[in-house]
Amino acid sequence: xxxxxxxxDIYIICATILSxxxxxxxxxxxxxxxxxxxDISNIERPKLFTWPFHYAPHQxxxxxxxxxxxxxxxxxxxxxxxxxxxxxxxLVVEHSEGGLGYLAAFSxxxxxxxxxxxxxxxxxxxxxxxxxxxxxxxxxTAINQRIAELTKGEAYTLAKRDLEHTRADAERKLSEFxxxxxxxxxxRDRRRAEGENSDILILESQRDxxxxxxxxxxxxxxxxxxxxxxxxxxxxxxxxxxERQQRSAALQNxxxxxxxxxxxxxxxxxxxxxxxxxxxGIPPAGAGECAAPxxxxxxxxxxYKPIAMAEFWQGASPRGEVRHxxxxxxxxxxxxxxxxxxxxxxxxxxxxxxxxxxxAEPRILLEDKHIIVIDKPCGMLSVEGKSGVRSVEQWARxxxxxxxxxxxxxxxxxxxxGILVLAKDKNTHKALQEQFIRRSVSKxxxxxxxxxxxxxxxxxxxxxxxxxxxxxRQMVADDGKSAVTEYRVLSYEGERTRVExxxxxxxxxxxxxxxxHHRGLNAPIVGDNIYGRECNTDLKDGxxxxxxxxxxxxxxxxxxxxxxxxxxxxx
Numbered sequence: 001x002x003x004x005x006x007x008x009d010i011y012i013i014c015a016t017i018l019s020x021x022x023x024x025x026x027x028x029x030x031x032x033x034x035x036x037x038x039d040i041s042n043i044e045r046p047k048l049f050t051w052p053f054h055y056a057p058h059q060x061x062x063x064x065x066x067x068x069x070x071x072x073x074x075x076x077x078x079x080x081x082x083x084x085x086x087x088x089x090x091l092v093v094e095h096s097e098g099g100l101g102y103l104a105a106f107s108x109x110x111x112x113x114x115x116x117x118x119x120x121x122x123x124x125x126x127x128x129x130x131x132x133x134x135x136x137x138x139x140x141t142a143i144n145q146r147i148a149e150l151t152k153g154e155a156y157t158l159a160k161r162d163l164e165h166t167r168a169d170a171e172r173k174l175s176e177f178x179x180x181x182x183x184x185x186x187x188r189d190r191r192r193a194e195g196e197n198s199d200i201l202i203l204e205s206q207r208d209x210x211x212x213x214x215x216x217x218x219x220x221x222x223x224x225x226x227x228x229x230x231x232x233x234x235x236x237x238x239x240x241x242x243e244r245q246q247r248s249a250a251l252q253n254x255x256x257x258x259x260x261x262x263x264x265x266x267x268x269x270x271x272x273x274x275x276x277x278x279x280x281g282i283p284p285a286g287a288g289e290c291a292a293p294x295x296x297x298x299x300x301x302x303x304y305k306p307i308a309m310a311e312f313w314q315g316a317s318p319r320g321e322v323r324h325x326x327x328x329x330x331x332x333x334x335x336x337x338x339x340x341x342x343x344x345x346x347x348x349x350x351x352x353x354x355x356x357x358x359x360a361e362p363r364i365l366l367e368d369k370h371i372i373v374i375d376k377p378c379g380m381l382s383v384e385g386k387s388g389v390r391s392v393e394q395w396a397r398x399x400x401x402x403x404x405x406x407x408x409x410x411x412x413x414x415x416x417x418g419i420l421v422l423a424k425d426k427n428t429h430k431a432l433q434e435q436f437i438r439r440s441v442s443k444x445x446x447x448x449x450x451x452x453x454x455x456x457x458x459x460x461x462x463x464x465x466x467x468x469x470x471x472x473r474q475m476v477a478d479d480g481k482s483a484v485t486e487y488r489v490l491s492y493e494g495e496r497t498r499v500e501x502x503x504x505x506x507x508x509x510x511x512x513x514x515x516x517h518h519r520g521l522n523a524p525i526v527g528d529n530i531y532g533r534e535c536n537t538d539l540k541d542g543x544x545x546x547x548x549x550x551x552x553x554x555x556x557x558x559x560x561x562x563x564x565x566x567x568x569x570x571x
Contacts, residue, residue, distance in 0.1 A: 031117040032298065033093070033101045038063050040100065050309045051350040052292055052331040052340050054529060061310035061328075064090035064102035069326070071104075071118060072314065078111055085315035085323060086110070089291025093304035100307065103298055105291040107311075120298035123288050124258045136251035143244045150237050159230040166226040170219040177215055181208045259288040261339060262300040264346025274338045284469050287335045296343045306347060320475040321467065322516040322524070322531040330529065334469035354379065354414060355389050362395055365419065365565055370558050371432075372396070372407075372422040375567050378544045382411035382420065389414070396422055405429055410436055413509070415527070418445070418549025419567050423557075431557035436506070442553035445501040446490070446569050448546040449515055449523040450533060453489050453497040460485045460514040460521070464507050473530055474509045476517055483507045485514045487521070496526060500550075511547060526571075546571045 046058050057065070068090055072082060087107040095101055105120045114122040150156055185208075188201045256271040263269075275283040291311050299306050310328050317323040331340055359379035366373040374392070376382070381391035396407045405426035410433075412420055423429035435441050465480035467473040484504035491498045499521075501511045509530070516524035516531035524532040526546040548569035556563050 032103060032120055033095060033302075033304070034064075034067070034104065034118075035099075035101050036063065037067055045100075046308050046350075047348075048350040049306050049344070049347045051352055052309060052311075052344075053333065053337065054330055054353055055310070055350070057310040057328045058092070058308040060092045060100070060102075061090055061308045064092055064104075065310060065312050065328070067102075068104045069314070081111060083315045085313065085318055087291055087311055087313055087329070089295055089309065089311040091295035091299055091309045092307040093299050094307055095304055101304075103295050103304075105294040105298075107290045108286065109289075120294050122294060123261065123297045124255075126255070126289065129255065130258070132254060133251065136247065136254070140244055140247055140251070143240055143247070147237055147240050147244070150233070150240070156233050156237075159226075159233050163223075163226040163230045166223050170223050174215065174219060177212060181212060184208050253282075256283050256287070261288070261293065261342060262297055263343045264300070264306075266300070267342075267345070269342055271339070274342055278338055284335055286469075288339060290332065290336050292331045292336055293339050293343065296340075300343075317518055320477050321473075322513065322518075324524070324533045327533040332470045333473070334467075334471060352387070355387050359390060362392060362420075365567060366563070370424050370428045371556070372400075372424065373552070373563075373565050374420050374422065376412055376417055376420045376549075378415055378417040381414050383408055392420060392422070400424065409433055410441075410506075412549055413512075413545075413547075415529075415545035416445075416547045416549065417544075417569065418547075419552040419565055420549070421552060421554065428557045432554065435554055439504070439506075440555065442551070443503055443506075443549065444551035445503070445511055446548045446550040447499050447501060447511065447515065448493065448526045448571060449497050449499055449521060450526055451495065451497065451523040452492060453487075453499060453521055453523055456489045458487055460487065462514055462517060462519055464510065464513060466508075472508065474507070474513050476513065476519065481505075481507060483510050483514065485510060485520075497523065512545075544571070 040060060040063065043059050043063075045060070050058065050061070065088075068088060072078065072088075089105045089107070091103045091105075093101060093103060103120050104118060109127060110116060110119070112127070114125045114127050184204065188204060192198065192201055253272060256275075259271040260268050261271065261274065271283045271288050275281065275287070292309060295309060296306060298304075311331065312328045313323040313325065315325060317325075323329070331337070360377040362374040362376055362380070364372060364374055376392055379389075380395075381387075381389050381393075383393045384391045393408050396403075400407070403424050405423070406429050407422045407424070409421050409423055409429060412418060421432060423432055461482075461484050462476045463478060463480035464474050464483045465477045467475045482505060486502040486504060488500045488502075489497055490500050499515075501515075503510055512525055512528055512531050514520040516522070516528065526532070527544050528547075529545075546569075548571070549567075550569060551564070551566045553562065553564045555561070
C-alpha cells in the first residue's frame with residue numbers, strides 16, 4: 001500500500017509543478033496579450049486588416065486604446081515623460097483559442113527602457129545591444145579621445161595660433177601698404193595738376209605697383225608656410241575623423257542588420273534590405289522602433305492573427321509638429337512605410353481608401369480658346385502620381401488630346417476640392433505661372449475647422465519645412481520658408497467654425513498646418529487625416545477634408561481682363 005501512496009504522492013507533486021509552470025506561462029503571456037475588459041461580444045470583426053497609412057480606427061482598436069490609456073493612468077511615474085508627448089499603438093489579435101485580445105506598444109523607449117511587462121518587446125533592443133556594439137562604440141570613443149588630444153595639444157594649439165597671427169599680420173601689412181599707395185597716388189595727382197613731368201609720375205606709380213606685388217608674394221609665402229605646418233598636424237586629425245565616420249556608418253549598418261523583420265508569410269528581411277530600394281538607400285534614425293512594427297513582429301512570433309491596428313498620441317504636441325492628445329494617427333511614411341509594406345505581405349489588408357474610391361469628374365466653370373477653369377473634386381490628384389488615382393492632368397489630356405503643351409498651372413492637394421485653372425497653349429501656361437510666381441493671383445479657401453475660433457480675423461505667420469522622415473507631412477520650423485496666411489471667421493456651426501483663408505504664400509499643406517498647429521488656429525480642418533484629431537477617411541460617407549478653393553482671381557493672359565471665379569463648397 002505504501003509504494004502506491006508514494007507513487008500517488010509523486011504524481012500529485014508533478015501535477016502541481018506542471019500546474020505552477022502552466023500558470024506561470026499563462027501569466028507571462030497575459031502580460032503581453034491583454035483580454036478586453038469591455039464587452040466586445042456584439043462588435044463585428046473587421047473583414048480586412050487595417051491599411052496603416054490612411055485609416056479610420058476600428059471600434060475594437062478604439063476600445064483597446066482606451067484600456068491602454070487607463071493602464072497608463074495607473075503609472076504616475078511615467079506621467080511627466082508621457083506629458084511631453086509619445087506615440088502608442090494597439091494591435092487587436094486572435095489568439096490560439098479563437099478569442100480576441102490586444103497587444104500594446106510604445107514608440108522609442110519609455111522611462112529609459114525598451115522592456116515593460118505590459119508592452120511588447122522591441123524588435124531589437126537598442127538599449128541592450130550585443131558585444132559588437134560595445135566593441136564598436138569603444139573603438140569610436142578611442143578615436144574621439146585621440147582627436148581631442150591632438151586638437152588640444154600644445155603643438156596643434158601653437159601651430160593654429162601661429163597661422164592665425166600670420167594671417168592677421170599679413171592682412172595688416174597689406175592694408176597699411178595699400179594706404180601708403182593711396183597717399184602716393186593722391187600726391188601724384190596733385191603734382192600732375194601742377195604740371196609736373198608725367199614720365200616721372202608714371203615711374204613712381206609703376207614702382208608702387210611693383211612693391212605691392214612683391215609684398216603680396218612675400219605675405220602669401222609666409223601664410224603658406226604657416227598653413228603647411230598647421231595642415232601637417234591637421235591631416236592626422238582629418239584622417240581620424242574620416243575613420244570615425246566610416247566606423248560609425250559600419251556600426252550603424254550592423255545594428256540595422258540586427259532588425260530581422262517578419263511578415264505575414266513568415267519571411268524575414270533586415271532593415272538594410274528593406275530600405276535599400278528607397279530614395280535615401282539607408283534606414284533613417286529610429287527605423288524599426290515605432291509601435292506598429294513592434295506589434296506586428298510580436299504577433300507573428302507568437303502565432304497571433306492580426307485583426308486591427310491603430311496608433312495614438314499621448315501628451316503635448318512637439319514644437320514643430322501637429323499632434324493632438326488622444327488622437328489617432330497613421331503610420332509614418334519615412335520610417336515605417338518600407339517596413340510595414342513588407343510586414344503586411346501575407347495579410348488580407350484594406351485597400352488605401354484614397355485609391356479605392358474613384359473621384360467625381362471635374363466641373364468646368366469657365367472655358368475659352370486659351371484657358372479652362374474647373375472645380376476639382378475631392379479625392380482627385382492634380383497631376384499624375386504613382387498610385388494610379390485619377391488626376392486632373394489625365395482628365396485634361398483625354399478631353400483635349402490636341403493640346404501638347406503643359407496644362408496644369410498650379411495644384412491643389414488630393415483631398416482639397418475647388419478652383420483650378422489650366423492652360424491650352426504654351427504661352428498661356430507660361431504667362432499664368434508667372435502670375436503665380438509674382439503672387440499677383442488672389443486665392444481664397446473655405447474650410448470648416450474643429451472648435452471655436454475666438455478671433456474673427458487674423459494673420460498666421462509660421463515658417464514651414466518638409467518633415468523629412470514623414471513625407472509629405474510638413475512641420476513648423478524656425479529654419480523653414482516663410483509662410484503667411486490671413487483668415488476670417490465666416491460663421492459658427494455648433495462646435496465648429498467656418499473660416500475663409502487667404503494664403504499670402506503658397507507652401508505645401510500651408511492652410512492645413514497653420515490651422516491645426518497650436519501656434520496657429522489650434523483648430524484642425526475637419527477630416528484632416530494628417531494634422532487633425534480624427535482619422536476621417538471614409539469618403540463614401542462624406543467624411544472628407546473640409547477645405548475648398550472657393551475663389552480665384554487672375555489676369556487673363558490674352559485679353560488682359562481681370563478674371564474673378566467663385567465656387568461654393570459642397571460642405
